[in-house]
Amino acid sequence: MSPRLILDFSFDEVVQELRELGQPNYRARQVWEWIWRHLAQDFFAMTNLPLPLREELGQRFLISTLEVLVRECDEEGTEKVLFALPDGASVEAVLIREEGRRTVCISTQVGCPVGCTFCATGQMGFVRNLSAGEIAAQVLHFARALRDVGEHVTHVVVMGMGEPFLNYEDTLKALLNLNDPRGFNLGARRITVSTIGVVPAMLRFAQEGRQFNLAVSLHAPDDRLRKKLVPLADRWPIKQIISAVDAYILATGRRVTFEYVLLGGVNDQLRHARALASLLRGRLVHVNLIPFNPAPGLPFQPPDAGQVELFRQELLAHGIDVTVRRSRGVKIQAGCGQLRSRVFQARNALPGLEVCEKNHSQDKQGFP
Numbered sequence: 540m541s542p543r544l545i546l547d548f549s550f551d552e553v554v555q556e557l558r559e560l561g562q563p564n565y566r567a568r569q570v571w572e573w574i575w576r577h578l579a580q581d582f583f584a585m586t587n588l589p590l591p592l593r594e595e596l597g598q599r600f601l602i603s604t605l606e607v608l609v610r611e612c613d614e615e616g617t618e619k620v621l622f623a624l625p626d627g628a629s630v631e632a633v634l635i636r637e638e639g640r641r642t643v644c645i646s647t648q649v650g651c652p653v654g655c656t657f658c659a660t661g662q663m664g665f666v667r668n669l670s671a672g673e674i675a676a677q678v679l680h681f682a683r684a685l686r687d688v689g690e691h692v693t694h695v696v697v698m699g700m701g702e703p704f705l706n707y708e709d710t711l712k713a714l715l716n717l718n719d720p721r722g723f724n725l726g727a728r729r730i731t732v733s734t735i736g737v738v739p740a741m742l743r744f745a746q747e748g749r750q751f752n753l754a755v756s757l758h759a760p761d762d763r764l765r766k767k768l769v770p771l772a773d774r775w776p777i778k779q780i781i782s783a784v785d786a787y788i789l790a791t792g793r794r795v796t797f798e799y800v801l802l803g804g805v806n807d808q809l810r811h812a813r814a815l816a817s818l819l820r821g822r823l824v825h826v827n828l829i830p831f832n833p834a835p836g837l838p839f840q841p842p843d844a845g846q847v848e849l850f851r852q853e854l855l856a857h858g859i860d861v862t863v864r865r866s867r868g869v870k871i872q873a874g875c876g877q878l879r880s881r882v883f884q885a886r887n888a889l890p891g892l893e894v895c896e897k898n899h900s901q902d903k904q905g906f907p
């Protein structure tokens with residue numbers, strides 16, 4: 540049997556695996572801590588385990604299967620990595636450095652079946668789901684890099700390639716493992732899952748009894764326009780999505796974020812802002828406006844800066860809490876799927892590993 544990815548296992552499953560090797564439960568806890576707390580990359584580093592057990596584990600399991608294919612940084616420290624998987628697939632993850640925060644944005648699928656017309660990933664089509672371990676390994680990669688400069692991952696956002704709620708089981712398992720206090724111990728309130736509004740999964744997520752944050756990528760205030768921008772979302776009308784958001788707020792008490800990509804001349808007019816406000820008024824929600832990040836091959840323009848401000852003001856005037864996301868990583872094309880598209884378009888000229896020269900740990904003041 541070929542070695543399995545140990546990050547694919549829950550704590551209870553690791554206990555079971557170790558039992559089958561005749562090991563007591565405390566050995567499973569030691570292994571778990573080495574992997575999720577000490578971020579070990581090699582079973583031989585697990586020095587409180589007997590050597591024969593380390594050898595046995597090394598034959599049966601892998602700790603990660605991700606390989607860095609390309610790594611790019613910008614001057615603000617936003618760092619994007621394209622990971623290669625053993626089957627030849629590749630996915631992106633991004634580390635965003637902001638004062639007091641180190642946020643990792645991760646992927647849950649190779650490609651994406653949703654097909655958003657403004658998204659580079661959406662144009663690739665769908666290849667496959669990532670396993671729980673492949674999802675969590677993206678976070679652990681950046682956690683190791685940050686540890687080397689005395690920092691740690693403070694937040695995780697599931698907003699990379701793919702629709703997480705179309706890979707529900709593995710996404711949830713990865714998040715529960717990251718949240719587990721025996722290991723990585725990242726608080727549920729520091730983890731955000733973004734969906735295009737897969738209503739059955741949203742209702743299920745509400746019942747998980749966790750405090751994860753939910754974000755809904757709406758991008759249009761009416762079904763007709765939304766269908767053009769988010770084709771698969773046609774299955775779940777906006778009315779149903781809002782009801783599912785209400786259920787999430789009721790079950791968790793958490794504020795829900797609505798993501799809205801502003802596309803110049805398409806969905807950025809005042810009438811769109813008014814329609815959006817009337818959908819959301821009176822709810823425990825927040826709107827995150829995202830001015831479109833231009834990318835080759837995508838038939839949209841960024842919105843005019845003045846129009847973004849008018850849109851924001853209109854929402855505020857209707858009592859809707861709103862922020863505008865700062866454009867980060869434009870130079871390295873940090874928008875979802877853009878690095879992968881660029882690399883594969885230039886496949887013959889693949890630059891190999893690009894190292895970020897700058898030490899971005901200078902802004903540690905105020906770091907938690």
Ligand code: SF4
Nearest residue numbers: 651654655658661701
């Ligand atoms: S924006 Fe998200 S949901 Fe839409 S195609 Fe891209 S990855 Fe998929």
